[in-house]
Amino acid sequence: MPGRRGLSFRSGPVANPVTWRAVAGLLEDVFEIDATVLDQFGGPDPTGVSFAWFDAAGTCIANISAFDLPLVMDGAVVHAAGLQSGAVRPSHRGRGLYRDVMEAALAHCDAEGFEAVVLLTDTPELYARYRFEPLAQHRFAGAAPTGGRALPVRRLEVGRKADAALLRRLLDGRRPVSDRFAPLRQTEMFLFNALLMPDLRLDLMDEDTVIAWQAGQDGGFDLLDIVGGEIPDLADILASLRIAPARVLVHFAPDRLAWAGKAVAGTGDMVLMLRTKRGLRPAKPFALPPTAEF
Numbered sequence: 001m002p003g004r005r006g007l008s009f010r011s012g013p014v015a016n017p018v019t020w021r022a023v024a025g026l027l028e029d030v031f032e033i034d035a036t037v038l039d040q041f042g043g044p045d046p047t048g049v050s051f052a053w054f055d056a057a058g059t060c061i062a063n064i065s066a067f068d069l070p071l072v073m074d075g076a077v078v079h080a081a082g083l084q085s086g087a088v089r090p091s092h093r094g095r096g097l098y099r100d101v102m103e104a105a106l107a108h109c110d111a112e113g114f115e116a117v118v119l120l121t122d123t124p125e126l127y128a129r130y131r132f133e134p135l136a137q138h139r140f141a142g143a144a145p146t147g148g149r150a151l152p153v154r155r156l157e158v159g160r161k162a163d164a165a166l167l168r169r170l171l172d173g174r175r176p177v178s179d180r181f182a183p184l185r186q187t188e189m190f191l192f193n194a195l196l197m198p199d200l201r202l203d204l205m206d207e208d209t210v211i212a213w214q215a216g217q218d219g220g221f222d223l224l225d226i227v228g229g230e231i232p233d234l235a236d237i238l239a240s241l242r243i244a245p246a247r248v249l250v251h252f253a254p255d256r257l258a259w260a261g262k263a264v265a266g267t268g269d270m271v272l273m274l275r276t277k278r279g280l281r282p283a284k285p286f287a288l289p290p291t292a293e294f
């Protein structure tokens with residue numbers, strides 16, 4: 001690592017209280033995001049490792065964090081890492097600090113034997129030099145299936161302690177929502193995203209499966225994620241929620257829903273990028289569920 005006058009480079013667990021405060025301060029100042037809301041759920045992802053430059057006062061000047069993001073891709077488990085919280089304070093940009101932390105994080109991922117590294121960005125050109133390639137994402141649109149079985153349902157609130165504890169338990173033991181592409185574990189980011197999505201509904205179906213969904217303004221049904229040991233059929237989900245929507249949009253590959261929608265390209269401004277040695281990429285259309293974004 002090259003020397004940087006007045007700065008020191010450190011890497012270590014994101015969950016270390018001093019590191020967590022400093023990295024959260026950087027995210028607050030650069031993105032106006034309060035990552036410390038995660039403290040109510042027990043803190044950040046325990047697998048997170050920060051690669052960062054600090055000034056003499058302990059202020060985090062530049063950071064990128066790597067965390068375990070095990071994935072299922074085309075039915076196989078992929079030992080993947082995610083990169084998040086990448087930023088440099090405006091006062092220190094253009095001097096190579098981001099390159100330093102990216103190179104350190106990628107060297108770590110390679111040394112730890114990760115088969116793939118994944119990130120989400122609105123500036124994909126920044127990552128091509130590190131061999132990241134963009135992956136197209138799709139949503140799946142179609143008509144609502146009927147004739148499902150209605151099971152009991154109750155609404156959960158992520159801000160309520162008992163509901164958050166139940167959610168965490170189900171998240172830790174979940175089955176991937178799709179066989180084509182889905183995280184095996186993404187507990188902290190699900191809880192964080194759920195807090196930040198005010199119109200997200202979390203309905204507990206049959207006491208063991210959470211349906212994460214939104215009601216579209218046009219009478220449609222947007223299915224964002226399913227958290228449970230089994231993935232129910234879409235027809236059973238709609239019957240249990242007692243809704244007959246005008247249309248359905250599923251935000252992940254629906255291969256486990258006993259329903260087929262038309263794949264529609266594009267999921268917004270953020271580009272999903274993947275870096276692998278073996279040229280791994282999902283064979284069929286897919287998307288990272290919005291609740292798993294990081």
Ligand SMILES: CC(C)(COP(=O)(O)OP(=O)(O)OC[C@H]1O[C@@H](n2cnc3c(N)ncnc32)[C@H](O)[C@@H]1OP(=O)(O)O)[C@@H](O)C(=O)NCCC(=O)NCCS
Nearest residue numbers: 086087088092093094095096097098099120121123125126
């Ligand atoms: C993007 C950001 C981290 C870059 O920080 P920086 O300190 O300017 O980066 P560096 O000086 O280390 O530049 C590394 C390289 O990236 C290039 N680069 C920097 N910003 C870029 C951009 N927006 N698009 C494309 N390339 C960019 C630089 O030219 C440099 O190239 P070089 O190695 O060939 O000289 C910083 O501008 C930032 O924090 N922006 C706001 C938050 C953000 O966008 N984070 C990334 C989210 S995925």
